[in-house]
Amino acid sequence: MPNVIKHYILMQVSRVDRISKKTRSAVMSKIRSTGNKSTELRLRMAFIREGIQGWTMHPRSIFGKPDFWFPVARIAVFVDGCFWHGCQRVGCSRSPQQNREYWIKKIARNVCRAQEVTMALGRQGCKAMRVWEHQLATVEGVRQTVRSIACQLVREDRAPNHGFDKR
């Protein structure tokens, strides 16, 4: 097991111990109410609003089935749920105490898997961009995220609007 994962698990365990019952249920209800779907939708709406085209969602042919895939630029965008990917930012979801071993293992697996996907895509000449759920929580955050994705598209000399034109 890589050291980073071990460290991560230890951090989660020590954090979990400090969470009160009340916080825990608040965290759990937050997880239920903010699934990956709504954050994905937010990004999707922002792409449409900004006129960024040439992407598909969840293509099965691309390893890791990215949330958004720009075939021309070969850029994959993944929206990582803060809970599911063990976001360390203050205020983001923490592992629940009930069945915590199960959750910790599951989250650690997600983190490893995401890393594998990023590396595998890299080997195939694709770029994986990972967006945290919390980055899409505010209007400004969405704007910044879209801007950084657009910059990558331009950097590849494949302007956002030309995704379909060049195919």
Ligand SMILES: [Zn+2]
């Ligand atoms: Zn977060």
